[in-house]
Structures are given as C-alpha cells and as structure tokens.
Amino acid sequence: xxxxxxxxxxxxxxxxxxxxxxxxxxxxxxxxxxxxxxxxxxxxxxxxxxxxxxxxxxxxxxxxxxxxxxxxxxxxxxxxxxxxxxxxxxxxxxxxxxxxxxxxxxxxxxxxxxxxxxxxxxxxxxxxxxxxxxxxxxxxxxxxxxxxxxxxxxxxxxxxxxxxxxxxxxxxxxxxxxxxxxxxxxxxxxxxxxxxxxxxxxxxxxxxxxxxxxxxxxxxxxxxxxxxxxxxxxxxxxxxxxxxxxxxxxxxxxxxxxxxxxxxxxxxxxxxxxxxxxxxxxxxxxxxxxxxxxxxxxxxxxxxxxxxxxxxxxxxxxxxxxxxxxxxxxxxxxxxxxxxxxxxxxxxxxxxxxxxxxxxxxxxxxxxxxxxxxxxxxxxxxxxxxxxxxxxxxxxxxxxxxxxxxxxxxxxxxxxxxxxxxxxxxxxxxxxxxxxxxxxxxxxxxxxxxxxxxxxxxxxxxxxxxxxxxxxxxxxxxxxxxxxxxxxxxxxxxxxxxxxxxxxxxxxxxxxxxxxxxxxxxxxxxxxxxxxxxxxxxxxxxxxxxxxxxxxxxxxx
Amino acid sequence: xxxxxxxxxxxxxxxxxxxxxxxxxxxxxxxxxxxxxxxxxxxxxxxxxxxxxxxxxxxxxxxxxxxxxxxxxxxxxxxxxxxxxxxxxxxxxxxxxxxxxxxxxxxxxxxxxxxxxxxxxxxxxxxxxxxxxxxxxxxxxxxxxxxxxxxxxxxx
Numbered sequence: 253x254x255x256x257x258x259x260x261x262x263x264x265x266x267x268x269x270x271x272x273x274x275x276x277x278x279x280x281x282x283x284x285x286x287x288x289x290x291x292x293x294x295x296x297x298x299x300x301x302x303x304x305x306x307x308x309x310x311x312x313x314x315x316x317x318x319x320x321x322x323x324x325x326x327x328x329x330x331x332x333x334x335x336x337x338x339x340x341x342x343x344x345x346x347x348x349x350x351x352x353x354x355x356x357x358x359x360x361x362x363x364x365x366x367x368x369x370x371x372x373x374x375x376x377x378x379x380x381x382x383x384x385x386x387x388x389x390x391x392x393x394x395x396x397x398x399x400x401x402x403x404x405x406x407x408x409x410x411x412x413x414x415x416x417x418x419x420x421x422x423x424x425x426x427x428x429x430x431x432x433x434x435x436x437x438x439x440x441x442x443x444x445x446x447x448x449x450x451x452x453x454x455x456x457x458x459x460x461x462x463x464x465x466x467x468x469x470x471x472x473x474x475x476x477x478x479x480x481x482x483x484x485x486x487x488x489x490x491x492x493x494x495x496x497x498x499x500x501x502x503x504x505x506x507x508x509x510x511x512x513x514x515x516x517x518x519x520x521x522x523x524x525x526x527x528x529x530x531x532x533x534x535x536x537x538x539x540x541x542x543x544x545x546x547x548x549x550x551x552x553x554x555x556x557x558x559x560x561x562x563x564x565x566x567x568x569x570x571x572x573x574x575x576x577x578x579x580x581x582x583x584x585x586x587x588x589x590x591x592x593x594x595x596x597x598x599x600x601x602x603x604x605x606x607x608x609x610x611x612x613x614x615x616x617x618x619x620x621x622x623x624x625x626x627x628x629x630x631x632x633x634x635x636x637x638x639x640x641x642x643x644x645x646x647x648x649x650x651x652x653x654x655x656x657x658x659x660x661x662x663x664x665x666x667x668x669x670x671x672x673x674x675x676x677x678x679x680x681x682x683x684x685x686x687x688x689x690x691x692x693x694x695x696x697x698x699x700x701x702x703x704x705x706x707x708x709x710x711x712x713x714x715x716x717x718x719x720x721x722x723x724x725x726x727x728x729x730x731x732x733x734x735x736x737x738x739x740x741x742x743x744x745x746x747x748x749x750x751x752x753x754x755x756x757x758x759x760x761x762x763x764x765x766x767x768x769x770x771x772x773x774x775x776x777x778x779x780x781x782x783x784x785x786x787x788x789x790x791x792x793x794x795x796x797x798x799x800x801x802x803x804x805x806x807x808x809x
Numbered sequence: 810x811x812x813x814x815x816x817x818x819x820x821x822x823x824x825x826x827x828x829x830x831x832x833x834x835x836x837x838x839x840x841x842x843x844x845x846x847x848x849x850x851x852x853x854x855x856x857x858x859x860x861x862x863x864x865x866x867x868x869x870x871x872x873x874x875x876x877x878x879x880x881x882x883x884x885x886x887x888x889x890x891x892x893x894x895x896x897x898x899x900x901x902x903x904x905x906x907x908x909x910x911x912x913x914x915x916x917x918x919x920x921x922x923x924x925x926x927x928x929x930x931x932x933x934x935x936x937x938x939x940x941x942x943x944x945x946x947x948x949x950x951x952x953x954x955x956x957x958x959x960x961x962x963x964x965x
Binding site: 299300306307310420431447450617716723765 | 822823825826827828829831832833835836837848849851852853893924928931932933934935952
C-alpha cells in the first residue's frame, strides 16, 4: 500500500483574523488521515493557530455530522425533501415567506441567498446571527480601522472586553509591541478579571455591563478634542455625568486620568473592543462609544473589533421577523447557515407558530426541531470568499463535502429554479452619531445599574478553547467569588443550582478571584448555557440584546 | 547528550492561557500530552515533558517501555506499554496524565513524527512556547519580565 501526502491550505474561517490553515492529507489505500499543519511562512499567522483552528480536523470528521435530510426528525431522501419543499412553498404568498442567513456562509453563498429572496419577491430577509458583536456593524463615519501594521507599530493599547479569548492570535502583535519599549502601555477595561488583565499596566475592573460608561468617562476627560467633535454643550452634558459614572462603575478618578493622559500623549495606538454573549447590557452604546473614543483621542489611533461583521444586515431585523411570526404574518422560514436555531434556544421556541420551517445545518442537534433539516457542507468544505479583519480572503475546501450534503446553491436551484434577478446586500450600516440618544442611553444604563448592586448577576464568558465544546466540557462549571461561596458554605467542586426567571440548571462551583462579588460567570461557547440569558429588543436598532441575567444560587445537598 | 538537541521552553511573558498548545496536541494524538495549569488566576502555565537526564518515569517502568535516547530524549515504545500507570505515579512534575488512552499512558515525544518540531510550539498563538537548545535558551530572554514583577513590564 502506498501513502500519498498532500498539503491543502485555506484561510481559517472561524474568526476574522484570517490565519492560513494547512492540512496534511495522507491517503492510505481507501483511508484518508488528516492532520493539522503549521505554515511558518504564512504572512498573517506565521503558522500559529488557536484552539479553533486546531479543531478543524475534528469538525471535518465529527461523528455528529448530519448526512441525510430530516423531516420531523426522521431521515428522508433528498429528491423527496426538495420536491416537497418546492411544492409546499407554492402554497404561500411571498409576504408569508421569510429567509434568514448566518455568518457561516461565503460571500458567494450570500449572493445566491439574496438572489433566491429576490426571485421569490421575499422582502422579509434577516440575519439569524444574533451575537452581540454584530452591533459593531453600526459603524460611525470616519473611523479608521486598524491594520496589522498599526498594531505592530502601536505604543498604547486600550482593550475593552476579552479580545484574547475572541482572537487569541492578536496577542502576539499586541504583546510584541507592548514589550518593545518600557514606555509603551496596555490598558484594559472589563467586568471579569480575564487573561488580558495579567498583561495590563492598568486594569479597570468595572461593574458588570458598565464598560460603555467607562468609555464615556474617558471621552469626558479629553476636553479639547471632544469639544471640537461633540460641541461645547454636549461635552458639558457628558462632563456633568462623569462623577455619577465613576461612582456607578466603582472606579477612582485617578485611574481614569492615568489612562486618559497616556492615551492623549502617546502618539500611535489601537482601541480594541469585544463583547461576549450575555455580558453587555447595552451593546449599541458599547459599539458607538468605543468607535467615538477612537475618533476623539488625539494622535494616530485606530479601531479594531473582532466582528466588524462582514455579513450583511438584511432588509429587516431578526426581532421584527419574530414579531411577524407572532402576528401570523410570516408562515414559512427558510434559514441558511450552521448556527441558528441551536445557538439561540430562547428564540427557537418562537418558531412553533410557523407553518413550516426549513433550516440547513452541519450537525445533528436534538435541541432544534424545525420541520425540515437539510445537511450542507461545513464552512471548511466550501470554496469561495470570506471577510477578514484585513479584507477579503479566499477559502478552499479542506475535504470533500460530507456524504449526503448538498451546497446552498444546489438546494436553491432545486427549490426555485430559473431565478433571474440579482442584487447585492449592504454589508455594514453607517450611522450618524446622535449625542442626545447616546447620553440618554448612558443615563438609562446608570439608572439601571445603581439600584442593582446587591443582586446576583449572571455573566456569559466565551473562549476560543470552548469552541463548539470540542476541547472542553467546562460548560457545567460556573465561576463564583470567594465571598459568595463563603455565604453559601460552598467548597470547590460542590454542586449548585442556578435559578433564573427562565430556567433552573445544575452546575459545579469553581471558586475563583476572577469574578467580583455577587457575579456568576458561565461559559456560553456551546448552546446549553445560552438559555439562561433572556433576549430583549433594543428600541433604537430593533436588534436583539442578550444582556447579563439575574438569578440566585442554591447549594445542592 | 547532543548539544544541538532542542527542548520546549515556555516564555511566561507571552502565555495568554489560550490552550492552543493543548488543542494542537489533542488534535494530533487524540489526548493532550501537554498539561495546562495556572500560577495565579491570570498567569497560565502549560507544562510539557522535561525529558529529564535521569527520568524517574523510565526507572519506574517495569517493562522498559520508556527509554532515554542518545539525543537525550525520553521516548516511549507505546506498543509494549501495559498501562500499569507506574510512570504516571513516578513523574515528579505531574506531566503524565492520569487517564490512559487505549490502555496506554500518554507521553510527549516532542512530535518525533514531524520533522519541523513539536506541534504545540508551532501552534502557540502568542509565541510563548519556543523550541530551542539549552545553549540558545541561556541567551534568550525567557520570562524575565514576568519574574521582575515590574509594573512597567507586566502586572501579576
């Protein structure tokens, strides 16, 4: 038996950093063995990969991969499935049909999906990717986005949120730049003491969900530039709320002044912003203020967020789609992607009102119960174009599509052949900055936070290592502070019951100093804990906000 | 022991605890052979086999499955391992995992099957793991900024 080896390279699609991901494929007779390789010559990542990239072979060969269409959870033939869907679609008018899509689509897939929507004259098309980072797609005009060279040459970095967990590969250029000179500075704002805090010259441990307020406080300290951009009146309004902000966040004025001074005096720098599922009360405010801060700080400062999301926003918001389903206007939903509805259990139940519901997926997951489940190739088996932080990148299939799957364009061809029209969707929404709305929202957030100091807050926490639960089973662990553990007479590893308005769940207690008093942190990398966090609709954007939850904890005896 | 034999070194100034090394090892060998722990709650420390000059794991092995090679590496002939866990108990650094995979203990081989060197080092997202000789290690700044505990370099 002869062995044939071949290295196949693609761009890693699991985040926006754009790493080169090579796989060594060895054929041994009819068997194929795949191993991850590390390409030292790769321009962006020099061979380095995070845990998600290392999971590529496991995702390709996962036993949970779906290999046949399902109708009401029973296997069905592709020909019957597609002809039935096509036939059933004819019974509904275009106003009763809705189409959704998520981030695991190439730009070519998205074009096919929009063509499909236009061909069917469907206007109810929405993004079914509901992660808080999508709020970064409300981009302010004039914001300068960081390139890799900006990070490498940077002298001062302000990180808001756990960027090392979102994009671990960013750590190398940031730390290299920080260590290059004794005067370089790294500042960090977060409500949990994460891995980034160990590297920061100053870590502002703010109260849960108050990160945007600290950004506003920083803006309030930069009088010259803030006045010229916002106007004297608006600036004095912000200045007035500064003491209130610092009191709400439990941060001393000296700490804010230290960061403000360094940000204003050191020339080159980058502002990083990241949000986790169930960690931010007002992601819109977070996104707008982080971008505004990058405009207001004097000197050459750029902005970098892990999801200046490359996927279009659609014609309506997902919350509007839910409303339309509740009102009975939308009767059919066709979803293209890999995440929805499994990763959003809170909204999945709303789909019961649909007459029929078709979704594509790569994994067999018992939590989702759409009528039709169609297996598609995973993003690692597709070719096409994806977006990265540094622009467009091509992906190549690392393996043949899993047996029994059909591509999105094949599915669309069979359901709705002979589509003619073609139009592209807008990728980001430029927003004009409205300072009154921002101040109102900030005051709301202050009000909301002032009265809740003694309640137990549940925060979501994500890490690259927890991706799809492949490398860890930490999903059953929750983090709790020593003070709260003492109150409940808890020991490390004790079983606890977490009770929220929605649900009761049993966890293993992990007593740690990385969460403040009255805060519980649970991992939200896999769908199972996501049900703890209720979804609210944001009044301005009509997007879903997945805010920290309230609840209480009991020791399980 | 050969002078040009390379070993895995850790630079604590760069380790962000992303566990990419562990993931790389696990994706290649089904079970990770590099352990992961932390010094403080924000300072992480992956621990790989030190390939001791007088390895206690090899001394404890009743079937001489673990041997020191001429290059100074401690390698395991997995085929002869009976899964008695003696090596696991003997390792003074706790690097060998308690669990067995297919009744065989899991021992780091510095990725002998890969010419370019260990996968954990190649994969290290922040560049904290280095694959260098002992002489090179003496000349390289490793974890000095961490050890200095100076706020100008790093807060711990």
